[in-house]
Amino acid sequence: MFQTFTETASPDQGPARLSALQDLMRTEGVDGVLVPRSDAHQGEYVAPHDDRLAWLTGFTGSAGWAIALTDRAAIFTDSRYTVQVKAQTDTVFEKVDWPGTSLADWLAEALPEGRLAYDPWLLTVAERRRLAEKLPKLTLVPMENLIDRLWEDQPAPPMGAVFAQPLELAGEAHEDKIARLSKTLAPVEAAVITLPDSLAWLLNIRGSDIPKNPVPHGFALLNADATVDLFIAPEKLTDLGDHLGPSVRTHAPDAFIPALKAREGMVRIDPASCPVAVHEALAQPVEGEDPCILPKACKNAAELDGTRAAHLRDACAMVRFLAWLDAQAPGSLTEIAVVKKLEAERAATNALRDISFDTIAGTGPNGAIVHYRVTEKTDRTVEDGHLLLVDSGGQYVDGTTDITRTIPIGKPTAEHREAFTRVLKGMIALSRLRFPKGMAGRDIDVLARVALWEAGLDYGHGTGHGVGSYLCVHEGPARIARTGTVAFQPGMILSNEPGFYREGAFGIRIENLIVVEEAPERPGQTIPQMYRFETLTLVPIDRRLIDTDLLSEAERQWLDGYHARVLDTLRPHVDDAAGDWLELACQPL
CATH class of the missing domain: 3.40.350.10 (Creatinase/prolidase N-terminal domain)
Structure with a gap:
């Protein structure tokens, strides 16, 4: 319907394509070439016509770079894609942790001087400046895109109606x-x-x-x-x-x-x-x-009203999906079946324009791949004793949604419950937060991690990204992360999504969307302006995965209050079967 499950790129072709590119580089008299995952418009997402990084390497993640030299090559990806890049690319591409190691750092060792080609439409002014400042002896050569000269069946540029x-x-x-x-x-x-x-x-x-x-x-x-x-x-x-x-x-x-x-x-x-x-x-x-x-990031009243309506509609679809999922016997479903059912429930709203990204439905070790995308080749059975991580969203004309829930299949282990509860504590910490005007993502990201750090655990991605109003599901400039420097302002919609991933075993993430709003003044308050978050997402959080002994009284009260709000809001809008499931899912701890 909305998502395909065939592998769109393959590591098998990487060595031959790299070799052809290296031959062309020698013909053009350059020692290296930059291959970013970008297009001339410099947004996060690219059309098939512009997915040159995937064509060359096989990597289909949403962020990355490749550098091809005449005798070696490397692909740069961040911690979200550590597992994925290994699976999708051949060993001819060195795997580099980025931005821990920058392009300039790697080039300083591999090509400190020489001629490095780049497409001037695909490199930003800031990116070129960083390279030039750190590599003064390296000559940056603007050039017609070399990948385009090799890509014989390159899709046409998109011509979608406006x-x-x-x-x-x-x-x-x-x-x-x-x-x-x-x-x-x-x-x-x-x-x-x-x-x-x-x-x-x-x-x-x-x-x-x-x-x-x-x-x-x-x-x-x-x-x-x-x-x-x-x-x-x-x-x-x-x-x-x-x-x-x-x-x-x-x-x-x-x-x-x-x-x-x-x-x-x-x-x-x-x-x-x-x-x-x-x-x-x-x-x-x-x-x-x-x-x-x-x-654009500071949504007005009409955009926020539309977003709330979209979240109500989307939550009903999620509840119907989760009720159906709980009724299935362990071992009777695969990840693809899960994705198809969830997309069908969103489509049944008769308001869905598209999904907001490829649905992530990872069970067992696939759940530990942060941006996992199921294909026919990777499709796993949802087995008893495993966790199922489902990260998904919808594009509606009145708003964009993004939600993650982690569901136990059968009885969860003690490790599952402890890790899940520590992730939940981080999510609740941000949900309850009041903070002064002027605070940015770097000032609050730590709160989502404290409970995990206490157990020696962490996650490698940011805690939250901005979300558009029937626009891109990832939107700047604010984010909840150690690198988030833009101060929060009322109307900004952000995700609140801490997680934990045990490579080869399971993944856990809980995600709600939240919006910055002014907090009412309290007696004796000396800070002139305080903000807080309104939670937009209204879907139960699985109580079977919660170790209540790890929760404080304030955390329990928040969760019970959240579930009471979910039940009161959604119950009139779902049928009896989903409604019965909802009432059980929203019971107090």
């Missing part, structure tokens, strides 16, 4: 967004917009150029005179009618670079997302943040 996001869901007319943001540009005359979700948010449009992310590919110039120049394939706009209006001028994509070269004044570029090719085309580039990033 459609309007209704004003009642967007909460603010795009003309008003343009006018509001244009006032922040001085002294520059325009700002370059490359990120697909920034473009979609600014113009109140959505698209289908990226699987499971309703965004279009295009570029824009937000002008200080409250107009926008939009560079996008005209065939994408046939269903848009007169939505854009007179404040938005449309142009073909091939007019983008000439338009940049024609600008004589100062133009803002975001070095974190601006391709080198854009920077090089401007006479006076000025660095600053994408003007849409922060306003």
Whole structure:
């Protein structure tokens, strides 16, 4: 229906493709080439046309790099993909823990000087600067993409139709967004917009150029005179009618670079997302943040109301799924059957536009692969005594959801229950938190880990990411992580998802979405402004995995209160069978 289960890339072809690339490098007179997982728009997600890293190496994760030299090659992935990258790539690619070892660190040993080729559309200004500063003797050579010259059956660039996001869901007319943001540009005359979700948010449009992310590919110039120049394939706009209006001028994509070269004044570029090719085309580039990033993250009242409605709808689908799952005998299902059933329940809402990412349904050792994606080759039976980790979400026109639940199949072990409860304690700690204005993810991430650290345990990923409003399920700029430096503001939607993974055995993750809101003042409060989190996700947390002796009284009260809210909210919306299951699942501890 929404997810396929065939392997999209194979390690078997890696050595031959690497060899062909190395031959081409020698012909072009370069000593190495960068192969990022990125496209010209520099969003997190890429279309099949742009998945060059997977074509070369076989790795299908959402973040990574490869560096090919004439005599060796390496692939760089973070801790989410330690297991996956080993399974998907051949040994000709050295496996490098990134960002623990940066590209520059590795190149300083492997290619301290010479000629390193890169596609100027696929490398950002900030990335090129880091390499140039750390490797002064290495010559960075902009070049036509070498992978594209070898990839004979490369898919065509995406041409998904663009459609309007209704004003009642967007909460603010795009003309008003343009006018509001244009006032922040001085002294520059325009700002370059490359990120697909920034473009979609600014113009109140959505698209289908990226699987499971309703965004279009295009570029824009937000002008200080409250107009926008939009560079996008005209065939994408046939269903848009007169939505854009007179404040938005449309142009073909091939007019983008000439338009940049024609600008004589100062133009803002975001070095974190601006391709080198854009920077090089401007006479006076000025660095600053994408003007849409922060306003997009701070959802307005209409967006939050829509998100709450989407979460209610999604929670009912999850409850129906979980009730069905509990009724199945251990050993009677496989991971693929689990995914199909969950997607069918979401589709049965008759409101689902797509899933928000490939559903993660990992049992036993597959659950320990953080971003596991089941295929026909890896499909495991859901066996008695195992844990099943299910991380999934839906794209609805009024909101984007993302939820993880871990379910015991049969009787859980003492190790399962202790680890799960320590993860739960971290999730509850963030859910109950009140914090002063100005705090960022790095200030609170530790709270999700304390209970795990006490037992010598931890997890390698961040605790939370931003989430869009019928946009990308991963959204910046705020995050709950040791690297999260952006202060939380009301309206920001984040995930709260601590976990624990025993490689080769099991995985545990509990995830709710939360939204930052102002906290009511308490008697005697001396901090002028406090914030807290509202929990958006309303699905029971499996009580069978909880060791209640490890919970404090405050934690028990929070969980009982959460389950009472879940029951009161969902019971009128689910049928008798799911309702009976829900009442049992939401009983007090």
